Each structure stands twice: as C-alpha cells, then as structure tokens.
Amino acid sequence: MKSLAELQAIRDKAKANINLRKENPNAARVYVGMATCGIAAGARPVLNAFIEEIAKRGLQEDITVTQTGCIGICQYEPVVEVEIPGEEKVTYVKMTPERVARVVNDHLVNRNVVTEFTIGAYT
Amino acid sequence: MYRSNVLVCGGTGCTSSNSLKIVEVLKEEIKKNGLEKEVNVTTTGCFGLCALGPIMVVYPEGSFYSMVQVADIPEIVEEHLLKGRIVTRLLYQETVEDDTIKSLNKTAFYAKQKRVALRNCGVIDPEKIDDYIAMDGYAALGKVLTEMKPEDVIQTILDSGLRGRGGAGFPTGLKWKFAAANDADQKYVCCNADEGDPGAFMDRSVLEGDPHAVLEAMAIAGYAIGASKGYIYVRAEYPIAVKRLKIAIDQAHEYGLLGEDIFGTGFDFDIQLRLGAGAFVCGEETSLMTSIEGKRGEPRPRPPFPAVKGLYRKPTILNNVETYANIAQIILNGADWFASMGTEKSKGTKVFALGGKIEHTGLVEVPMGTTLREIVEEIGGGIPGGKKFKAAQTGGPSGGCIPAEHLDIPIDYDNLLEIGSMMGSGGLIVMDETTCMVDIAKFFLEFTVDESCGKCTPCRIGTKRLLEMLDKITKGQGTLEMIDEMEDLCHYIKANSLCGLGQTAPNPVLSTLRYFRDEYVSHVVDKKCPAGVCKDLLEFSIDKDKCVGCGLCARNCPVNAITVTDYIAPNKKKPAYEIDHSKCIKCGACIDNCRPGAVYKG
Numbered sequence: 244m245k246s247l248a249e250l251q252a253i254r255d256k257a258k259a260n261i262n263l264r265k266e267n268p269n270a271a272r273v274y275v276g277m278a279t280c281g282i283a284a285g286a287r288p289v290l291n292a293f294i295e296e297i298a299k300r301g302l303q304e305d306i307t308v309t310q311t312g313c314i315g316i317c318q319y320e321p322v323v324e325v326e327i328p329g330e331e332k333v334t335y336v337k338m339t340p341e342r343v344a345r346v347v348n349d350h351l352v353n354r355n356v357v358t359e360f361t362i363g364a365y366t
Numbered sequence: 367m368y369r370s371n372v373l374v375c376g377g378t379g380c381t382s383s384n385s386l387k388i389v390e391v392l393k394e395e396i397k398k399n400g401l402e403k404e405v406n407v408t409t410t411g412c413f414g415l416c417a418l419g420p421i422m423v424v425y426p427e428g429s430f431y432s433m434v435q436v437a438d439i440p441e442i443v444e445e446h447l448l449k450g451r452i453v454t455r456l457l458y459q460e461t462v463e464d465d466t467i468k469s470l471n472k473t474a475f476y477a478k479q480k481r482v483a484l485r486n487c488g489v490i491d492p493e494k495i496d497d498y499i500a501m502d503g504y505a506a507l508g509k510v511l512t513e514m515k516p517e518d519v520i521q522t523i524l525d526s527g528l529r530g531r532g533g534a535g536f537p538t539g540l541k542w543k544f545a546a547a548n549d550a551d552q553k554y555v556c557c558n559a560d561e562g563d564p565g566a567f568m569d570r571s572v573l574e575g576d577p578h579a580v581l582e583a584m585a586i587a588g589y590a591i592g593a594s595k596g597y598i599y600v601r602a603e604y605p606i607a608v609k610r611l612k613i614a615i616d617q618a619h620e621y622g623l624l625g626e627d628i629f630g631t632g633f634d635f636d637i638q639l640r641l642g643a644g645a646f647v648c649g650e651e652t653s654l655m656t657s658i659e660g661k662r663g664e665p666r667p668r669p670p671f672p673a674v675k676g677l678y679r680k681p682t683i684l685n686n687v688e689t690y691a692n693i694a695q696i697i698l699n700g701a702d703w704f705a706s707m708g709t710e711k712s713k714g715t716k717v718f719a720l721g722g723k724i725e726h727t728g729l730v731e732v733p734m735g736t737t738l739r740e741i742v743e744e745i746g747g748g749i750p751g752g753k754k755f756k757a758a759q760t761g762g763p764s765g766g767c768i769p770a771e772h773l774d775i776p777i778d779y780d781n782l783l784e785i786g787s788m789m790g791s792g793g794l795i796v797m798d799e800t801t802c803m804v805d806i807a808k809f810f811l812e813f814t815v816d817e818s819c820g821k822c823t824p825c826r827i828g829t830k831r832l833l834e835m836l837d838k839i840t841k842g843q844g845t846l847e848m849i850d851e852m853e854d855l856c857h858y859i860k861a862n863s864l865c866g867l868g869q870t871a872p873n874p875v876l877s878t879l880r881y882f883r884d885e886y887v888s889h890v891v892d893k894k895c896p897a898g899v900c901k902d903l904l905e906f907s908i909d910k911d912k913c914v915g916c917g918l919c920a921r922n923c924p925v926n927a928i929t930v931t932d933y934i935a936p937n938k939k940k941p942a943y944e945i946d947h948s949k950c951i952k953c954g955a956c957i958d959n960c961r962p963g964a965v966y967k968g
Contacts, residue, residue, distance in 0.1 A: 310450030
C-alpha cells in the first residue's frame with residue numbers, strides 16, 4: 244500500500260457487498276414475487292437484473308432489493324412491487340429483465356412511474 | 367453481484383454449537399439450488415446473543431434466525447433464499463410480532479446498545495481484509511500518517527477521554543504521552559489480550575470478529591509514540607482468535623499496511639504474536655512483558671513504569687484489546703464524538719460479557735453511565751425462572767459485587783469504585799437468590815490462590831490463609847472473631863502485595879462482607895446457609911404430610927438413604943418416606959425428582 248488512493252480503490256470495490264448487510268429504513272424497496280408461480284414465470288432473471296442495474300448505478304445504499312412470497316395475482320407474474328418511502332406502493336406486472344432498466348431509471352431514480360408496465364395497464 | 371448475504375456467527379460460542387458445520391451445509395444447499403452466484407455466505411464474528419446460538423442473519427431482509435440446526439438448513443435455503451418466504455418459525459421470536467417482523471435493532475437486546483468497539487462484529491468476515499477496508503478500515507491509519515503529527519494523535523486521544531478498558535481506567539492518551547516523551551532507540555507497542563477473568567470474553571470476541579481494528583490501532587499508537595515494533599500477547603486458549611490474528615497480520619503485510627514504508631510515508635511498523643500459557647498473573651502489565659521476553663511470568667515493582675522502562679527495558683505502552691478497538695473510530699469521527707458518549711469522567715462505551723443467572727447470556731456494548739438495571743433487566747432479559755436478583759459481580763477475581771440496592775447506579779469507573787467494586791475488563795456475572803455470597807467469595811479466592819505466582823509473601827500466603835478461613839465458615843466451623851480477622855487480613859494483603867493480582871485479590875471478600883455480612887453471620891452463628899448452597903450446612907428432609915409416597919426420591923437416591931415409613935398422611939393413599947441423615951450425601955437428587963415438593967432443605 245503506497246498511497247491513500249490505493250486504499251480508496253479497494254474500499255470502493257469491497258463496499259458494494261458490505262452495504263447489503265445493513266438495514267437502511269429510508270431505502271426504497273423493490274420486492275420481487277418469488278413464489279413457485281413467480282419463479283416459473285421467470286422472476287429470477289428479473290431479480291438479478293434489478294441487482295445488476297442498481298449495482299451498475301451505485302445505488303445499493305438507497306435501494307434494497309428483496310424477494311417476497313406470492314403476491315396473489317399469479318396470472319400477472321413476474322410481479323414486482325416498488326415502494327419509495329412516503330409514496331404509494333406501485334405494482335409492476337409481467338416483468339422481464341429488459342423492462343428492469345426503465346423501472347430503475349424512470350421510477351426509482353427520476354420518480355416517474357412507468358404506467359404502461361403497472362397492473363393498471365393490464366386490467 | 368450478490369443479491370443476498372447470509373451471515374453466520376463464527377465466534378467461539380456459536381462455533382461450539384456447530385456453526386461451522388452449518389456454513390458447510392448451507393453452501394452445499396445453495397449450490398444444489400443453483401443460487402451460488404446470487405447468495406453470498408459469510409462467517410462473521412460475534413453477534414452478542416450467545417445464548418441463542420448458532421445465529422444466522424439473512425440480508426437484505428435482516429431476518430435473524432436463532433438456534434439454527436443443521437437439519438433446518440434445507441428449509442431455510444429452499445423457502446427463504448429460493449422462494450423468498452421467511453421461515454418465521456425459526457426466527458428469533460422477539461423479532462416476530464403479530465405476524466410482522468420487526469428489525470433486530472428494535473429488540474430489547476439491541477435497542478439500548480451502542481456498538482463502537484464491536485461495530486464490525488457480526489458484520490464483516492474477519493478473515494477478509496477487504497471487508498474491513500470496506501467499513502473504512504485503515505482509513506484512520508492513512509489519515510494519521512498523511513495528515514497528523516504524532517502529538518496531534520496523542521492530543522486527540524487525550525481529548526476523547528478514552529480510559530483503559532482493561533479495568534483500571536488509566537487515561538490512554540496520558541500513557542501514550544509519557545511513552546512519547548521518553549527518547550530511546552527502540553520503543554514498543556503491546557496489546558494485552560490475556561483475558562483471564564472467569565466469565566469474561568469481550569477481548570476474545572473483538573479479536574475473533576474484528577482483528578484488523580486492533581492491528582490498525584497498534585500501528586497508530588506506534589506512530590504516536592515513535593515505535594516500530596508491536597507485540598500482541600494473547601492466550602493460547604483462544605485458538606480462533608489466534609488463527610484470525612495470524613491471517614489478519616499476513617493480509618496486512620500483503621497489502622503493505624504493516625511492514626516498511628506504510629502509505630509511502632517512511633513509517634515502519636510490524637506486529638508479532640506471543641501466546642500466553644494461561645497464567646492469570648500474565649495479564650498484569652509487568653508480568654506480561656516479562657513473559658514476552660521469554661522469562662517466567664512474574665511481576666516486578668513499579669516504578670519504573672513501562673512508559674519509561676518496559677519491554678526489554680525500553681519505553682513501552684501496553685493497552686487492552688477493547689481500548690485499541692476504539693482508537694480508529696476516535697481518529698475518524700473526532701474526539702468530540704467520542705466524548706459525547708458516556709458520563710463526565712468515563713467517556714465512550716463499554717463492552718460487557720453477560721453471564722450467570724441471566725436470560726440473554728452474551729456480549730453487549732452500552733454507553734458508559736447505563737444503569738445495571740437496564741443491562742440486567744432490559745438488555746439481558748432478566749433472571750430466568752422468575753427468581754429474584756441478588757447481586758452482580760463485576761471485575762472478576764479483582765472486583766466486587768453490586769447488590770440490588772445499587773441497581774440504578776450509572777455504571778462508570780468512578781461509581782463502581784465508590785461502591786466497592788470495579789469496572790474490570792467487563793465480565794458481568796449475575797447472581798440470584800439461590801447464590802451463596804460466602805461461596806462466591808470462596809470461588810474467586812480459590813482462583814486467586816491457584817493463580818498467585820508466589821513471588822511475594824502477602825499474596826502467596828495471605829490469600830491461602832484467607833481461603834482457609836472462608837472454607838471453615840462454609841463448613842460451619844467459623845467464629846465471629848474469624849470474620850473480623852479475615853477483614854484485617856484482607857486490608858493487609860491489599861496494602862502489601864507486589865502487583866495488581868494480590869492488591870485486588872481480597873476484593874470479592876471485602877465487598878461481600880460489606881453488603882452481605884448477615885450471610886456470613888448466619889453461617890457462623892446459626893450454622894445455616896441462607897441460599898442453601900453450602901453442603902455442610904444443609905440437611906435434606908421430607909415433609910411427611912406433603913409426601914404422596916411415590917418413592918421416586920428413594921429410587922433416585924444414590925446411597926439408599928431414603929426409606930419408606932409407616933406414616934400415611936390424611937388424604938394420602940401411600941405411606942410417606944424419610945431421609946436418614948447419617949447416610950445422606952446431600953446430592954440433591956431427591957429434591958430434583960420430588961413432584962409434590964415434599965423434599966426441603968434447610
């Protein structure tokens with residue numbers, strides 16, 4: 244170790260994983276429905292796409308991605324719920340890994356709900 | 367990128383209840399379910415709730431699984447990690463409230479804690495230096511070497527008000543200042559990890575959970591006083607701590623955070639381990655340094671103090687593990703931040719190892735000034751079985767007991783001394799009404815008699831005579847004069863012993879005499895042990911009117927001292943039993959097996 248910059252570089256790299264081990268009550272939460280129906284409909288790649296997209300943007304401290312059980316609307320799986328503190332919960336349905344980047348960018352970062360993916364657009 | 371982190375406690379407590387096997391099975395199951403790229407398994411240091419081990423926490427949900435068994439693992443992996451359904455049944459039940467799961471930080475055990483020295487325990491993998499660096503590790507060393515002068519470092523530590531966590535509470539900054547003021551070609555930084563008090567495991571937990579914090583602080587101390595060499599004196603009975611320290615030292619070398627020219631500043635610092643063979647006296651500073659030199663661990667008179675002539679007769683500082691665990695945080699957050707916690711003369715937090723008659727046996731860290739009542743009743747969850755609190759013992763064989771009347775005293779160095787106990791290194795043993803205080807004093811004295819190194823007479827012979835008197839009292843052979851004689855001898859030993867071991871050895875006797883003299887008197891005058899512990903003063907008997915004649919006591923009696931009589935109590939069908947006191951060995955098997963509660967002792 245010959246400089247502080249070197250230490251900083253190691254720190255930044257290692258930090259992403261450690262941040263998962265903290266509870267941040269103010270973080271936005273992304274719940275991915277991972278019951279049998281969700282998994283069968285392809286929830287796992289969706290979950291991983293969220294993890295990657297959020298890591299790519301360095302937002303791990305502000306957004307927590309977590310899985311949840313059956314949300315109860317199996318025909319619309321994969322279902323993802325997004326909850327930003329102080330705002331109403333939004334339910335996205337028939338999610339795909341391709342749609343994830345838009346939800347992260349438009350909704351989680353810029354606070355514009357992607358209406359066309361929400362359950363309202365399908366019922 | 368992992369989406370989930372599973373932390374499994376790898377401290378000594380959980381390891382002894384098989385947590386390493388759990389990690390192994392967990393990894394297998396995760397692989398079986400194809401989740402190895404999504405879920406990361408980490409072995410961490412102590413979470414503190416040792417009574418509920420093995421402990422496992424799953425993030426990002428923050429689910430706290432307690433008393434995890436190997437057989438539970440497939441269910442946790444399949445349900446929670448694969449399908450996202452938390453296995454509520456296996457959670458620590460205090461986190462489950464009306465079907466919702468509350469944060470661990472809101473449970474009674476954690477809510478009042480403030481983790482500074484333990485901040486990384488249960489969070490990072492102690493065997494990975496990257497984990498430590500991610501938690502701002504070695505940033506304090508970087509700051510000190512590149513931005514601060516040695517005198518600034520010492521001033522910061524002085525301003526923080528940090529006092530030695532080994533027990534005596536000497537201001538750490540002052541120790542450093544004295545050592546820095548002495549010119550020498552070589553100085554040393556030592557770490558006292560020879561934690562010897564029965565029931566204490568604070569330092570072990572820090573070393574097991576966050577070894578780099580100690581290494582970093584020692585390097586900072588080295589810079590402050592102008593030393594290039596450090597020694598950690600750790601008990602050989604702490605194999606996990608030793609292993610992780612070795613790994614940590616190797617990793618720090620690899621990254622150039624120990625060794626030569628650290629951060630390109632020209633500062634050299636290296637650390638070596640020394641294993642202690644478990645002699646209690648080697649926790650005393652002069653003995654410890656004598657032992658590092660390879661000689662028999664015996665104390666020597668002070669002065670000269672170590673800051674003048676210590677290890678190899680060179681200026682040396684010796685601090686305790688927990689003291690070091692605070693240093694980097696003080697440098698990073700500032701002296702004012704540290705001084706904002708605690709009481710007027712005792713700043714910061716203190717780690718306690720809770721043990722004895724308490725629900726949540728484990729490791730807690732609270733701000734100085736927290737009351738004993740908060741620690742025992744709220745954090746510790748109270749005393750099991752609805753029994754009454756009698757006293758808490760702090761400071762191990764050098765300390766004393768705190769009776770119920772002082773439960774609300776804010777705990778800090780000075781308050782504890784005032785009531786005849788001491789902070790000590792942080793062992794806190796809770797005792798209930800079934801504990802005999804004379805017996806407790808005898809227990810600690812037996813320990814010091816065993817551990818006295820024998821170099822000075824007051825300690826070697828004095829403690830032995832004291833123990834003999836205590837032994838007589840517990841056997842009903844004591845006299846009231848003997849109690850006064852004991853008290854005189856205690857003061858003599860304290861005043862004349864060479865080192866801390868002897869000077870504090872009578873404390874358990876003095877403090878029990880101070881608060882529980884009536885118990886001593888009962889042993890001597892009435893020949894009774896009020897708590898029913900001292901066997902020679904006990905007699906087991908059967909209340910024949912309560913006895914239902916089931917005969918369980920007689921069948922369990924190992925010496926056939928219980929026989930059936932011809933007395934049948936009114937409303938009972940079978941004849942009652944009785945105990946032959948000439949045969950009875952007072953093992954208590956009868957009382958443990960009597961369902962109607964007819965056996966009594968007194």
